[in-house]
Amino acid sequence: MFLNKFLSQSGISSRRKAVNEIKNGHVSVNGHVIKDPAFRVKESDTVTYKGKKIQQEKHIYILLNKPEGYITAVSDTHGHKHVMDLIDLRGKVRLFPVGRLDKDSTGLLLITNDGDLAQKLAHPKYEISKLYEVVLDQNFDSEFFAKLLQGIKLKDGISKADKIFYTKRSSRKKISIEIHSGKNRVVRRLFKSLGYNVVKLDRVEYATLSKRGLNKGEWRYLTGEEVKKLKARHFEYAEPVV
Known part of the structure; x- marks a missing residue:
């Protein structure tokens, strides 16, 4: 190695x-x-x-359904609750969340000690997809679907949705949006640029992973098959120098 x-x-x-x-x-x-x-x-x-x-640590992969009110960090000096408070592991294991969800957002977070995998998941070139379910402050006009798919210019460049649709036919305030951008608060900013405020934001899928079956605040280990699929689908696991 x-x-x-x-x-x-x-x-x-x-x-x-x-x-x-x-x-x-x-x-x-x-x-x-x-x-x-x-x-x-x-x-x-x-x-x-x-x-x-x-010594080499045994790699640990955890799926957490983050509730509201927790910041995505391993520690905090300002008294905020952070996601690592929700994970009770015996012994000293260095873990960290992959990517981020802001304090008011909920949903799927991958937590691991595999620095190599975390770096690749966060790298823009791999275009890792994330699926969010959002609730808006008002009914969403379907004419904006095409605009979001084409791309909207934000302060840090153009961002766009890969897929977007009404989560439920009975409500035009509930939208599902799939996006691969890792820019900070990009989903909230996209809707804000169109005149909508995001009331709730929940990440339901990340890459090959789903939070199905996990209640808010609950976590579980990834299965060996889930880890295998996560790596095999997105990366060629050779041993490059950098």
Whole structure:
């Protein structure tokens, strides 16, 4: 295994950041400083980071149905509740949420210690799809469907929906929108640009994952098959240096 991948899978950092740590001389293998991220690590090797021995963590993948009132962070200094408060794991396990949902939004969050996977899921080039169900403050005019599919210019560039439809035929305030953009609060901003306020926003799908069967505030481990599908569908898992 490449040294930078070893650091990433040990929870030290993402694979890209691990490259810098290695090149800066912070990593040693069997007592020797190694500055080559592509150095091959064997099972018998002793790897240290800034003088401390590191070991590969077992990867953990958790699906959380985030309720309102929690920020997407691992800690907070301002007294806010954060999503890690909802996950009770024994022992010291370094976990972090992938992507974000704002405090007032609900729905699916992936939480893991797999830095390599998290980095790829967050990278724009992989265009990871997310499906949201939103409730608006007023009936949504169907003429705007085409505009959202074509793209709307926001302050940080053009964003568009991949799919959009009424969630229920009986209500024109409830909209389902699929989007791959990872821009901050992009769904709320898209509707705001058209004169609508989002009253509720719930993420129901993320990549190959669904929150079906999870009540708000509940979490579960991903199955081996779910992890396999998540990786196989979106990424070619070779061992690039960066």
